[in-house]
Amino acid sequence: MSEKRTGAQILCEALIQNGVDTMFGIPGGAIMPFYHAMWEYRTDLRHILCRHEQGAGHAAEGYARSTGRIGVCIGTSGPGTTNLVTPIADAWMDSTPMLAICGQVSSAVLGKDAFQETDITGITMPITKHNYLVKNINDIAYVVKEAIHIATTGRRGPVLVDITKDALQATAVPDYSKKIFLPGYRPTVTGSKKQIKAALSLMLKSKKPILMIGNGVMMSEASAEVRVFAERYKIPVITTLHGLGAFPEDHELSLGMPGMHGWVHANRAIQEADFLMNIGGRFDDRVTGKASTFAPNARIVHVDIDPSEIGKNIEVEIPIVGDARIVTLSMLEEEPEEKLVAEFHKNAAEWLTYVRELQTKHQHKQQYLNRPDTSTMLPHDVFAALTKQLNTRGNYRVVTDVGQHQMWAAQLLDWYKPRTHITSGGAGTMGFAVPAAMGVAVAHPEDTVWAIAGDGGFQMTNQEMIVIIQENIKNMKIAIINNGFLGMVRQWQELFEGKRYSGTPLTSPDFQKLAEAYGWTGITVESVDQIDAAIERAYAIDGPVLIDFRVEREVNVFPMVPQNKSIGEMITE
Template sequence: MSTKLKNKEQETSEKPKELSGSSMLIEALAQEGVDVIFGYPGGAILPTYDEIYKTGIHHVLARHEQGAIHAAEGYARVSGKPGVCIVTSGPGATNVITGIADAMIDSLPLVVITGQVATTVIGTDAFQEADIIGITMPITKHNYQVRSVEEFPRIIKEAFHIATTGRPGPVLIDLPKDVSLATGIFDYETEVNLPGYQPTLVPNRLQIRKVVDAVTKAKRPIILAGAGVLHGKASEELLSYVEATKIPVVNTLLGLGGFPGDHDLFLGMGGMHGTYTANMAIYESDLLISIGARFDDRLTGNLAHFAPNARVVHIDIDPAEIGKNIKTEIPVVGDAKLAVQMLLEEQEKMGDTADWCAKLQGMKQEYPLWYKEDGETIKPQNLIELIHEVTNGEAIVTTDVGQHQMWSAQFYRFNKPNRWVTSGGLGTMGFGFPAAIGAQFAEPESPVIAVIGDAGFQMTAQELSLLQELNLPVKIVIVNNASLGMVRQWQQLFHGERYSNSLFPVQPNFVKLADAYDIKGMRVDQLSDLKGALKEMLAHPGPVLMDIRVAKEENVYPMISPGKGQHQMEGVKPL
């Protein structure tokens, strides 16, 4: 075949094709490199599911739409790629609302496709109709309702672009059934043109030099590293910068893993249940460099006492976060990776932090995290320490929200990025287990452990069926204190020990539940049996559910009570 003829055939094959709306979606997902979809079918989205059947694209059928959206979140958090979730209209769409809100506040890139009734009956209260555009407008980075098949390719391309650029977040596409059936030209080669959406990636060099000058003059500098370090893939650059400048690091809850947890200059997690050293370092600092953190209330405590003597540098790709909660002296808008690279380039003279670092190292030694052992009773802190030991700190750990989340953050030292998957800003019960399923798809060869409270697990326990069907080697560790642990703790501390609807006198037999799904189940009550059981769990090639009975009235400490400042932590105990 001649080169001329071959080129002519290539041109012909590359001409835009005429496809149905559903076919366009599947073709676009393939071109975007999507390797797995999480979802649940229904009437309005059936044309799309028919295309999924024809093409054989990898679809994971969750047992509830909430499971699908949280699995997509876990996949996105670990892989760094957009998680894709497809559900039907009405209740299918409303069942993913919590996951969308969770992804929005935690900056997770999602593309969510919801079926919708035909355009001819939108607004008539048709069967399984819900105004998902109106419902999700406040909790999406952007949303679309497709009104013609001709605009669908552009919408899909824009959705992936918006979800993954700038500050990541969820984008929703509402697809009416008649549009999914209609045919049109599929042209996916057009460039994205969004004049109103132009995220600033490259920081202003003048602002970077102001930071450099501030670092040179500072005596007590601190870096607060948030999830933006992870989203910006800036972990290596941050490590290089810290080792060059000798500036200690505090992580936010969602920033854990962005800086090695065993590094000498790591002070721990800051905030309500952070370490004493991390919070006191922020309180006593004279320069606070925030990278990709949003200064939420669980981090800051009483704003009047947050870094009261510090000049504040805020590096963030989202300008709306700068100055929102904390007065910022040196704002830097841009990508975290580029910002830290530029700081490294510009920082020639280092500040003298030797005395400051020595003081903080002494503080770390004198005021470590602690708990009191109690014979054969399993303390949850000891459980997390042992999980870290038997996994060599290499596991991907997912959690819901509450006491087990805080103990995991405190006692599982994360040395690598994207090993920590938790619901931070929204605090969603039921998140951790399906998120572990998504994480396992993102990294099939990595150990994935869902550390879950006994209450939160019951919110999405039906996804055990997925472990059974796919033999996913997810390990579930239920931290069972027979209560809504954090609710019970707050009722004890602030509501006169009136435990209103927070205790579970009756629970399911979790081992029998696992057996019902043909999954290995284990129950551990004694501390002396725990390490061996955890090793047995990890050695098992398939999924495992462990019911770990821990001390029922153990509380999470240290703690900054509501209205208190970072220097007013309770439960701090010198070594």
């Protein structure tokens, strides 16, 4: 290690040493030295050339969200990095561990409006967990180590490293041994014992308890522990959009998804609960509805690794700052009096029976799948067929885009395993699905990865389809729920704006032909009786397949809580 290396070589070695093996990016002037160097390291450091930096960013997110490891994306200075801004913001909102490596103009011209110069650290300050402008080759090795440490610990998030071209080109003897020095960054992972005891004793006093689990459970790999906890105390479990899969939906304690498009019984349960423990969820407004009306009768415990989330949207009685898995393990260590637990079990069982009755009375998931009597193809028909196929075949991961299809997928597919449902939640980034699914497919060659998108979102990033061909990725399929509208906006226009369909009708190219132009297999499905065969054919083909499901144009996602209303007030049809 005493030989001199270029900054770019040091960057490659530092990435490898810190566990990076795959990167998504596009080269350009300022980042060229990095590309020059990565050729030497290509057996350890796979680079996947994307067609737009937004695609590279979302692919890195898909990689990270499906593995829990850092996702890496690369852009050159100027437009290359501004194109990364959307996925960075997306990763920020959904706490995704991501490293964005950006080329920057040489330090001699920094701040002089040089060609392709953009102040990317300034731009991304509010949407990164931390960012760096590296001008000195001697900082590269350490900054990469620190950046990956910050992105993958505590509350995960994106970190951006902007490196000047001259720092990449300079030579120096690397020092990879410098220890991480972060006096201002010490995430609390162990929950306070006192708070944990208090939370349990509060829970045991309750008669209508609810456990709500979110992204934090996924990020800290706490599914197994949460399940043991729920089973030990027999508490009904609600899974938020990002919690889907963290608790199996066929479990007797599972109530499914809450919130704006959650199930009526799940929302009612929250509104009637006298105790709610939220592990790793952030009480997003799509979950709470009008915050002041959320869970009016519940005494609330909030477990979150980020202290700034506690009390932000919902006032809580007992905050527990810590890692979801470590806190859950600590809760499992507690051994409350058996008498108390027995009494609690009895009450919780009655409560669960009551909630199940609500579920049958309202729209139980299975009933919801019973389609209305019409000859046209409803989105529900597609999801019913997909669910059947996914459940039979197993080994699947689903990446959804943003809009109606996203909510239908969340509602109507069955979620059993962590990291099988990946979507853009907080930021709601249309165009997420196709590139993110590519990242998932790269990370999980053993699984079939479905990107489900609407005709609107699909057209925002579909150029990444050719990357699948270039990289010879076989395990990705795309399902387009094609209704000729920007559907969710159209739904709001129908329900709240007197059907003024302003800016929502959408003409699309022939997606089958588009797929074929990209070297994919394209299938068009226009009636209910073609659905099963199309999905079966997609599975039979060893390679990427796109299915264009031309569904009924004006179908709404129900149930629905109108914006800024209580989640107790749901529209069900």
